[in-house]
Amino acid sequence: MTTSQNPRSEAPAPIGSFEFERCVFKDSLSSTWRCLDRATGVHVDLRLLPEWVSLDELRAWVANIEPMTHRSLLRTLSLAEEGGRAAVVSDATDGETLFQRRARRPRRFFEISEIKPWIKMLAEMLAHLHEHGLAHGAVHGGNVFVEGAELKLADLAVSRMIRPRKDENRMLPLPPPAMSPQALAGEPVVAADDIYGLASLVYDLLTGKPVFHSGDVTEQIRAVTPPGVSERRKQFGIEAAPVPEVWEKWIAASLSKDPAKRPPLQHLIEMVGGSPIAAGTSSPGASSSPLPAPAKAPGKPMLSVNQWIMAAAAMIALGFSATIYSQRIIPRLEFQKALDGAFLSASNFDEETVTDHQAAIAKWDAMLTEWQPRLAREHPEFEPVLARARVQRQARLDQQQMDEKTAKADALARLDARLKKARADYEVVRLDTVMRPGDREKLVKEWSDFLNNHDVEFEGKPMSDVMGVEIGDAKSQRDGLSKILADEKALIEATIVKTDAEVARLRQLTSDASLPSAGKITQTEALLDQMASMPRLVLITPQIEDLRKSAESLLAQLKVQAEKETPKEPLALKELFASSACKDFSETGCKHILQAAQVALKELKLYEGRPDGGTGKETHEAIIAFQKEKSLVPNAALDDKTLAALGLAELKDDTTPMPQLASTGSRGSSSRKKIKPEEKGFGGKAMDGVKNIGKSIGGFFSGKK
Numbered sequence: 001m002t003t004s005q006n007p008r009s010e011a012p013a014p015i016g017s018f019e020f021e022r023c024v025f026k027d028s029l030s031s032t033w034r035c036l037d038r039a040t041g042v043h044v045d046l047r048l049l050p051e052w053v054s055l056d057e058l059r060a061w062v063a064n065i066e067p068m069t070h071r072s073l074l075r076t077l078s079l080a081e082e083g084g085r086a087a088v089v090s091d092a093t094d095g096e097t098l099f100q101r102r103a104r105r106p107r108r109f110f111e112i113s114e115i116k117p118w119i120k121m122l123a124e125m126l127a128h129l130h131e132h133g134l135a136h137g138a139v140h141g142g143n144v145f146v147e148g149a150e151l152k153l154a155d156l157a158v159s160r161m162i163r164p165r166k167d168e169n170r171m172l173p174l175p176p177p178a179m180s181p182q183a184l185a186g187e188p189v190v191a192a193d194d195i196y197g198l199a200s201l202v203y204d205l206l207t208g209k210p211v212f213h214s215g216d217v218t219e220q221i222r223a224v225t226p227p228g229v230s231e232r233r234k235q236f237g238i239e240a241a242p243v244p245e246v247w248e249k250w251i252a253a254s255l256s257k258d259p260a261k262r263p264p265l266q267h268l269i270e271m272v273g274g275s276p277i278a279a280g281t282s283s284p285g286a287s288s289s290p291l292p293a294p295a296k297a298p299g300k301p302m303l304s305v306n307q308w309i310m311a312a313a314a315m316i317a318l319g320f321s322a323t324i325y326s327q328r329i330i331p332r333l334e335f336q337k338a339l340d341g342a343f344l345s346a347s348n349f350d351e352e353t354v355t356d357h358q359a360a361i362a363k364w365d366a367m368l369t370e371w372q373p374r375l376a377r378e379h380p381e382f383e384p385v386l387a388r389a390r391v392q393r394q395a396r397l398d399q400q401q402m403d404e405k406t407a408k409a410d411a412l413a414r415l416d417a418r419l420k421k422a423r424a425d426y427e428v429v430r431l432d433t434v435m436r437p438g439d440r441e442k443l444v445k446e447w448s449d450f451l452n453n454h455d456v457e458f459e460g461k462p463m464s465d466v467m468g469v470e471i472g473d474a475k476s477q478r479d480g481l482s483k484i485l486a487d488e489k490a491l492i493e494a495t496i497v498k499t500d501a502e503v504a505r506l507r508q509l510t511s512d513a514s515l516p517s518a519g520k521i522t523q524t525e526a527l528l529d530q531m532a533s534m535p536r537l538v539l540i541t542p543q544i545e546d547l548r549k550s551a552e553s554l555l556a557q558l559k560v561q562a563e564k565e566t567p568k569e570p571l572a573l574k575e576l577f578a579s580s581a582c583k584d585f586s587e588t589g590c591k592h593i594l595q596a597a598q599v600a601l602k603e604l605k606l607y608e609g610r611p612d613g614g615t616g617k618e619t620h621e622a623i624i625a626f627q628k629e630k631s632l633v634p635n636a637a638l639d640d641k642t643l644a645a646l647g648l649a650e651l652k653d654d655t656t657p658m659p660q661l662a663s664t665g666s667r668g669s670s671s672r673k674k675i676k677p678e679e680k681g682f683g684g685k686a687m688d689g690v691k692n693i694g695k696s697i698g699g700f701f702s703g704k705k
Contacts, residue, residue, distance in 0.1 A: 015082045018046055018089070027142065029158070034092060046080060046087040047158060055086055062088065062157050068132065072125035074145070074154040088157040094413075095145035095152060102141070102205060105402060109208035111241050111395060113351035118144075120272040121151050122198060127265045129156075130191045137189035139197030140178030141204060148410075149355070176217045177210030181257050184218055192259035198268075199254030206243065207232045211255065226255060241347060241392050246271060335379050342367050343385055350392060357400035364393035411459065419467060422454040426470045433477060440481045440488075447478035488537055495534065496543045502527055503547050506554060517562035518579065518635040524555045559633070566634045570620035579639040582651050589653035594619070597638055600646045601626060613658055 011020035017039040025032040030048045037044055049058070062079045069075055077089040098118070102108060122144065129136060138155050145152045176184070180196035183189075203211045206229050212220040220226075227235070229243045229251060250271060254262050346367045350360045368389055375382055429446045436443070454463050455471050464471045506527065510520050531539065531548050538544055573590050577583045582593060591613030598619060601607035606629075607622035620636055627634045630645045643651070 012048070012085075015046070015080045015085060015087055018044070018080055018087075020046070024094075033087075043092045044077060045090050045092045047090065047155070048085070048087045049158065051084075053086070053158070055081070058086065058088075058158070065134065065156055068129070068134065068156070070125045070128050072121045072151050072153060073129075073156060074152040076157040079157075090154070090157070093145050093147060093152055093154075094417075095147040097142050098144045098146065098151075098201070098205065099141040101146055102208070104406070106398060107208075107238075107395070109238060109240070110205045111350075111392075112206070112243060112247060113241075113354060114399060115202065115205050116272050116351065117149075117354050118146075118151055119198070119202060120269065122153065122201075123265050123268045123272065125151075125153060126191075126194045126198065127269065130194070130265065135189045135191050136194050136197075137183070138178075139194050139201060140175050141201050142175065144201070175210070176221065177204070177212055179221065180259070181222045182259060184221060190259065191265075192262050195254050195262045195265060196259075198265075199251050199262075202247075203229060203232075203251055203255070207236065207238070209236070222257070225257075228252060239391055240395065241350075241388070332379060335374075336382060339371060339375070339382055339385055342371060343389055346389065347392065350396060357396055357403065360396045361393060361400065364389055364396065368393070415458065415466070418458055418463070422463065422467055423470060425450055425454065426467075426474065429474070429477075440485050444478055444481045444485065447474050447481070450474050451478065491535075492538050492541055492544075495538050496541065496547075499527075499531065499544060499547050503550055503554075506551070510554060510558065516635070517558045517565050518633045518637075518639070521555060521558045521562060521633050522579075522639075522641075524551055524558060527551055528555065562633045562635065566624060567620070567636045570615050570617055571636055573615055576615065576623075576636075576638045579635075579637055580643060581640055582643075582653070585651075585653040586655050588655045588658065591658055592654040592656075593643075593648065593651055594638065595658070596648055597623075597643070597646055600648065 011022070011033070014020065017037055018035040019038055020033045020035050021043075022034050023031050024034050024045065030050055032045050032047045035044055035046045036042075059079060062076060065076055066078070074093060075091045077091065080087045080089050102110065122139070126136060126139070134156075136153065136156055138158075139153065143154050145154060178197050178200050180193045183193050183196075200211050203226070209232075210217075211226045212224070226232070228248050230248065233240060233243075250263060250268060254268075256262050346363045349363045353360045353363075368386060371386060375386060429443070429450050432439075432446060433443055451471065451474050454467070455474070456463055506520070506524055509515065509523065528548070528551050531544065531551070534544065539548075573587060573594065574583075576594065577585065577590050582590065585593070594615070595611050595613035598607055598609070598611035598613070601619075601622045602609075602611060604626065606625050607618060609616070609618040623638065623642065624634050624636050626632075626646070627636075627642055630642075632641055632645060633639075643649070
């Protein structure tokens with residue numbers, strides 16, 4: 001479509017799931033917008049409709065034509081409605097219209113050979129519609145889009161909704177020259193209107209202007225018969241290949257004011273699909289029969305001398321004329337016939353060879369090379385024939401250059417669109433990589449999909465030639481993430497094997513009834529601590545999760561077993577530290593640590609005895625109570641975990657003698673204050689006296705003073 005680029009700020013509000021991006025076409029009826037269907041992610045074209053269009057009629061019509069498809073028909077997809085607004089949804093096309101293609105040509109018109117494939121496609125498509133009881137009603141050059149070697153006719157959905165009505169005064173929705181007299185009168189759409197519109201389009205393309213292009217066009221459409229294409233070309237001073245008579249007749253008949261006189265499309269299809277019709281060149285020829293001899297009149301005498309002389313002169317003159325005719329006129333006629341045949345052969349080849357410009361030019365060059373010297377030597381008067389051949393050759397050369405320029409521009413446009421799509425896809429995956437770096441499997445797939453779609457050849461050239469940076473980065477990202485995934489997989493597999501073996505070893509260890517549960521619990525807890533520090537990607541694997549649950553279940557069983565194995569009697573000093581880091585300390589060092597533990601337990605109100613570093617039942621019960629309170633193994637021993645829970649760390653083997661602590665003191669200091677004699681009361685002094693008497697009696701019986 002046309003490349004109208006309206007800013008997004010001017011775009012209409014979305015209709016349903018369709019978001020307007022840019023205006024691609026405008027005419028007197030409405031505008032067409034390129035839209036993104038958010039529901040499918042596909043770009044489509046939306047033809048906005050004026051308010052006066054009957055939506056009830058339009059809904060019924062769109063539902064009727066939705067199944068209609070043809071390679072030369074722009075497919076109608078649906079009808080979008082919201083808030084009183086309506087738009088026809090069709091496939092998106094970025095082609096240019098026939099009128100735009102014509103405007104880019106230096107000569108502003110086409111030859112029959114150039115438009116014949118287009119007309120054939122349009123005729124077959126319209127015949128297809130007519131066979132299904134449908135008529136388009138809006139055939140004109142601004143409505144036919146060129147997509148490479150194909151054509152697409154648009155607006156089937158709205159063609160019958162945009163006819164002027166007799167009771168309304170509004171602007172004509174179609175270019176008037178493309179409208180038949182019946183269309184101008186507002187009559188219903190019929191197949192004859194399509195034939196008229198197609199003939200009007202052919203006339204326009206061949207002459208460079210519409211059938212009626214000045215003055216009161218609508219009145220001329222109703223009442224004036226236009227001149228033929230050849231006559232119009234003469235009026236415009238166009239030098240071009242002659243238009244075959246069969247084309248002139250078809251155009252004239254199809255532009256008839258009476259729709260009944262317009263020929264069916266099958267005639268046109270046969271005309272463009274069959275062999276070109278060429279008018280032969282007729283030339284008179286001399287009679288080969290000898291002249292009859294004069295007969296004698298019965299009863300008459302022989303000819304006189306003068307008569308014989310005159311007869312002889314006539315015979316001589318006749319013989320001379322026959323000689324001149326046979327030696328000059330006949331060769332000239334034969335030369336003209338051969339030259340016309342060569343021109344016609346090259347012209348027919350030109351018409352038939354639509355896309356191979358080089359072959360057509362070579363055909364004209366061969367004809368000119370062969371006939372230019374002969375014409376100069378024999379019959380220079382036929383130079384106009386070669387002049388026409390040169391015009392045709394130059395026209396084909398101009399078309400080749402224009403097509404090459406157009407093809408180059410189209411290729412650049414296609415490449416630009418391809419690059420935009422590829423770079424947009426690259427940016428999406430790059431942002432995903434930044435936002436979700438941990439989702440490696442998904443990112444590897446996204447980068448792989450990007451490379452599968454874009455690290456390919458486009459129109460014979462590798463895409464990496466024009467976007468090597470993006471493709472190189474995509475490969476690096478994919479390969480790097482793939483390696484990380486492979487390393488992670490190897491780590492997970494190795495961790496699973498190692499953890500499974502450790503859990504199996506613990507199960508076997510647990511089954512050994514001769515070993516205490518405390519050591520088994522320590523090893524099981526160590527394994528669980530190790531598993532807790534594993535990377536999350538390892539920890540969340542089902543196998544590791546199952547092994548963790550198995551270890552936790554084993555730990556619970558061991559703790560129950562440890563409860564049963566709790567010593568009933570106090571442990572000896574060395575047994576208290578048998579499973580701790582200070583197991584090799586001296587006896588004095590162990591007593592210092594035990595004394596510190598007793599002080600800590602006393603502060604926690606779990607121990608009421610004297611912190612003297614000695615073992616005993618009270619110390620035994622305090623340790624067990626503390627271990628149960630802290631969910632430790634109740635083994636009555638001062639192992640590393642119990643010591644750590646008591647706040648005793650960085651222990652040293654202290655060999656200094658044990659301090660003497662007061663009975664009620666704490667951490668080796670006496671809590672009982674010594675009372676001076678002068679501070680005692682009467683009761684206190686009396687008790688001292690009793691004590692002294694007791695001592696004296698005791699000394700008496702013992703013999704001590």
